[in-house]
Amino acid sequence: MTETMKRIVLASRPPGKPGPENFRLEEEPLPQPGPGEFLARVIWLSLDPYMRGRMSAAKSYAKPVEIGETMTAGCVAEVIASNHDGYAPGDLVVAPLGWATHGISDGTLVQKIDPKAGAPLSAYLGVLGMPGLTAWVGLNDILEAKPGETIVVSAATGAVGSLVGQLARLKGMTVIGVAGGADKCRYAVEELGFDACLDHRAAADAKELGKQIAAAAPDGVECYFENVGGKTLEAVLPNMKTFGRIALCGMIAWYSGAENPAPAPVVWGAILRQRLRVEGFIIFDRYDRQPAFVAEVAPRVADGTIHYRETVAEGLENAPAAFMKMLEGGNFGKQLVRIGADPA
Amino acid sequence: MTETMKRIVLASRPPGKPGPENFRLEEEPLPQPGPGEFLARVIWLSLDPYMRGRMSAAKSYAKPVEIGETMTAGCVAEVIASNHDGYAPGDLVVAPLGWATHGISDGTLVQKIDPKAGAPLSAYLGVLGMPGLTAWVGLNDILEAKPGETIVVSAATGAVGSLVGQLARLKGMTVIGVAGGADKCRYAVEELGFDACLDHRAAADAKELGKQIAAAAPDGVECYFENVGGKTLEAVLPNMKTFGRIALCGMIAWYSGAENPAPAPVVWGAILRQRLRVEGFIIFDRYDRQPAFVAEVAPRVADGTIHYRETVAEGLENAPAAFMKMLEGGNFGKQLVRIGADPA
Known part of the structure; x- marks a missing residue:
């Protein structure tokens, strides 16, 4: 042959x-x-x-x-x-x-x-590879997420987002997902155990999506795990609490110039007014965290606690x-x- | 009477x-x-x-x-x-x-x-009041600026910027100011001791200003003290080194909607690609730092080291x-x- x-x-x-x-x-x-x-x-x-x-x-x-x-x-x-x-x-x-x-x-x-x-x-x-490590580093090292806090996760049922939300739940946080479509949202709540998941496609605009986030998180949002940019970012920003943190991991809505972007002052103004900390990260810089990640998460995958x-x-x-x-x-x-x- | x-x-x-x-x-x-x-x-x-x-x-x-x-x-x-x-x-x-x-x-x-x-x-x-404290907190607490690093300071001859630059020089940093007009730039270099100061009004656009920053900081910029937004921000972003830090203190170019703003992905993309940390801060949250600030800076004002x-x-x-x-x-x-x- x-x-x-x-x-x-x-x-x-x-x-x-x-x-x-x-x-x-x-x-x-x-x-x-x-x-x-x-x-x-x-x-x-x-x-x-x-x-x-x-x-x-x-x-x-x-x-x-x-x-x-x-x-x-x-x-x-x-x-x-x-x-x-x-x-x-x-x-x-x-x-x-x-x-x-x-x-x-x-x-x-x-x-x-x-x-x-x-x-x-x-x-x-996936869950034990680069996306899993990305989720774990973003949640622990970048957001320094704490029990009792509220987190919004965009691309909530994606390889990264679905693990972010599950790890956040295990940590004792309130988890609000944002995903595209009713099926994904149902999956996030029913199978992944998110507290809520909002369908950005069903929301007419960023303002409407923002109101839904406000209803799901009436006391505001401490952490945002950002995968998408676009309408979802615009909806989350006004809901961020003072001194909130954003882990900037991706901006898929903007990668192909597909979505009409907000002007920069919308983002810059929120960071200033609400005294946010935003940190961009790329998982290739963080492979030193791989052993700690695998040690914590592999048993949770093996025993079925973590769904993917x-x-x-x-x-x-x-x-x-x-x-x-x-x-x-x-x-x-x-x-x-x-x-x-x-x-x- | x-x-x-x-x-x-x-x-x-x-x-x-x-x-x-x-x-x-x-x-x-x-x-x-x-x-x-x-x-x-x-x-x-x-x-x-x-x-x-x-x-x-x-x-x-x-x-x-x-x-x-x-x-x-x-x-x-x-x-x-x-x-x-x-x-x-x-x-x-x-x-x-x-x-x-x-x-x-x-x-x-x-x-x-x-x-x-x-x-x-x-x-x-001014120098011993709110703007002075703003400069000192931004440089030390937000940027965590270190000797040997390069910092860009916008609104370089303003109440805040002029102190940021002088404190950075005293710390042993390379200081690049950005200001509006040749007089201000001359003052920043000749009287305040900045290493360079660029006139954003003389630059046709953000790209040209960015090239001037690149020439003044050929190894890139670790810290940006952001007072203005607008063209200056757009010029600084591509010059930020990987893992650079931005202290977001103001965005005067955008306060009155005067300048045609860049789209949000320009800012978001730089934070992601260059893994920047951006933190907004408001000095009203930081008055606990007033005694440490006055203890360090008042003698420098009294002995004439610091100009204003x-x-x-x-x-x-x-x-x-x-x-x-x-x-x-x-x-x-x-x-x-x-x-x-x-x-x-």
Whole structure:
């Protein structure tokens, strides 16, 4: 069998919303690992909003993907050939192999998975992976969230938001989610245990959504875990209590310039008047917190205390469509693409 | 002699820039202090940008001035009659008596001035008063500024900014001011000792001003003391280093809706990408820091290390015009109004 490797490359940069024309599927002979490298076959591919940023040439916290280069992604993969002392065929890893069926790695940013831990492999891309660490760091290190406080979580049923809310509940906080659609809101309250969840699509504008937040949090909001920007941010700001804190983790509503943005003074004025503290954070800076996170959260995943949900697309070919749908909020929980079979 | 009291009241709320029609001079018999109160005659009146906010009915950190009510202000005054155990005729005080020739106080938010300290009375409204404390708290408590770091200070020759920059220089920081006009910039460098000062009026747009900041701070900016918003903020943001800090103290460029504001994602995106920490603060929350501030800064004022400058308008009648001019940046240093003579 002459196996080939397939990958999806950036064909062109989108000016706004990405379209199918921005991606191209390429196929080539399977590469062989050089000295100190291993070759792995991808089992699960993770799709995340930050990838939209990598498609642009604009200055960002990470280098943009070049035209013709494989789209960036974290993967769960199985080592199938190795010249690396630390990895042997059959090892399972989390590794940044990109939108591809196979990848070569020298071990940089690779984590081994312990299959005896009993967690499903896909969880290492979600609740026990980067989104989980993001939720945990944002809640504990950035927001310094305390029992008894009220938190608003946007993108409440997403990979990050759903864990933020559950960890906040376990901490003894009042949790108000904001999500798009009645189904997501029902899920947040009934399955994730949020105190309330508001549907931003059902609210005519930021003002109306703001009133709903005020009704759910009559004493105001101490913490806001910000994933979206846009209408939700505008609705939360007037509800922030004096000395409130905002963890700025994402602004998906604005990534593609889709939503008509508020003027800057709306944000700046609230920070000033209400003496807010806003901190932007990027999880790539915070991997030193991984051990503390896994120690606290893995048992809660194993015993079923923490719920999570996945949206799975099948096959590398469908990654671009799944990605575009996710940017519009069409996924429900962590967005994955199944690339290969589980190990035997 | 039947003395009268004059005061300036809010006649109407300005939709944008305040005009003369928003103020009204009233005259009435001199009030007498009730039990536990004193009457004082005003010597110096302080004009500050925050007063623009008080003229609007919008939610803010302080109650708006009501229509027909005396405009808010801090004053240096001499007690002339007293039923208050703590104050006797002849005592000099800093007190919130408003835009008026006289005022009644029960001692709330009143500070006594020790005339033996030898500082000019007007300094207690500026470099040793609220603006001075604002500068000191912003630099030390909010920015946690460190020797060797680079700071940008907007409104660099204003009452707050000029002290921020001088304290930062004393701390061993590189100080880049931004001010309106060549005279102010020359003053910042030649008299206040800033490393550089950029004229935002001479820069065509935020991009050009940003390039000038980049040239003055080729390694980037760790701290931004934000007084203005507007073009200056847009110019500073791309120059902020990863993990930089912004103390948000004012946004005068946007108070009257005068400047065409950037969209919110410009600000939000920079905070996220560059992982900035932004904190709004209001000096009224921080008066517990007054003793530490005075202990450190008063000797520096007394020995002439710290320079300051005042713009003085003469007479209560001229307060509205001086205030409107100040909002447009027409003042140079702390804006004061001389109301009465120094004590004999």
